Amino acid sequence: MLYYIIRRIFMMVPTLLVISFLTFFIIELPAGDYISNQIAALKSTGEQSSVAKLEFLRKEFSLDRPFFERYLIWIGLWQGPHGFDGLIQGNWGWSFEFDKPVDQVVGPTLPLTIVLNFATILFVYVVSFPIGIYSATRQYSWGDYGFTFIGYIGLATPNFLLALILLYLFNQWFGLSVGGLMAPEYIDQPWSFDKAMSVLAHLIVPTIVIGTSGTAAMIRRLRANLLDELHKQYVTTGRAKGLKENQLLIKYPLRMAINPFIADIGNLIPSMVSGSVIVSVVMSLPTVGPILLSALQSQDQFLSGFILLFVAVLTLIGMLISDLLLAVLDPRIRLGGRASS
Numbered sequence: 001m002l003y004y005i006i007r008r009i010f011m012m013v014p015t016l017l018v019i020s021f022l023t024f025f026i027i028e029l030p031a032g033d034y035i036s037n038q039i040a041a042l043k044s045t046g047e048q049s050s051v052a053k054l055e056f057l058r059k060e061f062s063l064d065r066p067f068f069e070r071y072l073i074w075i076g077l078w079q080g081p082h083g084f085d086g087l088i089q090g091n092w093g094w095s096f097e098f099d100k101p102v103d104q105v106v107g108p109t110l111p112l113t114i115v116l117n118f119a120t121i122l123f124v125y126v127v128s129f130p131i132g133i134y135s136a137t138r139q140y141s142w143g144d145y146g147f148t149f150i151g152y153i154g155l156a157t158p159n160f161l162l163a164l165i166l167l168y169l170f171n172q173w174f175g176l177s178v179g180g181l182m183a184p185e186y187i188d189q190p191w192s193f194d195k196a197m198s199v200l201a202h203l204i205v206p207t208i209v210i211g212t213s214g215t216a217a218m219i220r221r222l223r224a225n226l227l228d229e230l231h232k233q234y235v236t237t238g239r240a241k242g243l244k245e246n247q248l249l250i251k252y253p254l255r256m257a258i259n260p261f262i263a264d265i266g267n268l269i270p271s272m273v274s275g276s277v278i279v280s281v282v283m284s285l286p287t288v289g290p291i292l293l294s295a296l297q298s299q300d301q302f303l304s305g306f307i308l309l310f311v312a313v314l315t316l317i318g319m320l321i322s323d324l325l326l327a328v329l330d331p332r333i334r335l336g337g338r339a340s341s
Helices: 002-028 034-045 051-060 067-075 102-106 109-137 142-156 159-174 193-230 233-240 245-251 253-263 265-275 277-283 288-298 301-329 331-340
Strands: none
Touching (some): 002 067, 002 301, 034 051, 102 288, 102 301, 109 142, 109 253, 109 288, 142 193, 159 277, 193 253, 253 265, 253 301, 265 301
16 A cells, blocks of 8 residues: 555656646736736837836746746746746745735645635535435335436536525525625734634535536435446345345445445546636636636736646646545555556
């Protein structure tokens, strides 16, 4: 097991390098950059006084250099001008749109983004796991039809629309504003117990809104996988040997059906971040989603590149966790390499 963990961790390094290159390549696809666009806008309006400063910044951050050299400087494998370090050295770059370092722009939002994603994934699995088992073991019952109907509604309803509906209902019925991730008096205040409790209270609605579609999809996936296992011959053999239904379900079919269910942990993270961008704007959530949207629109390459790479790191960590859980549940996964050799 230890060998499997070490091997999986080392595999993350080249994967992250490939992802960083693809991220940088995609960001560089649109013509120009933030400074080039600003220079063009200033020249079109006849303001020449600030052009020299922007040209200086362009050279300062190596935006005038070839593509591969800019990439190596960005990740920290090539020495930039004036000792400019890259991501490996802890320098996340400069946000031209906000005119401040990237770590100061996204620093306050990263912990809240991680907490929101963790709460959403926890909600998806806690809700979908028992419902999926119930629907599979009681196929075509009224409960199965009811959960199926609710699941279809969850899949068909856009997250931002559900957010607007809940904002309206909470305001009309309870006179409460559920926007944001904390009470207004705790914004820009140091962390305390009361602030943490405020964040936990405000997490409920965004977690339900963002996790609804993922929960519905998970229920359908687990139900289909478990139904497939329950109709196999070894289940019939287990019943013939006198195994009780609960014992039979947990020992064999559920362990087999849960593999794809757990494997989706890593895939959920990028979908949560991308799917929560509009929800974050609607509900005024201080996460990286709205910042990423603004950075992509303005071609703020250092800011958008870091956020995309941050999401990739979260995805790799989620996939590592899912692989380790799968290795614990299914010995064939961690022993597969040695068995084939």
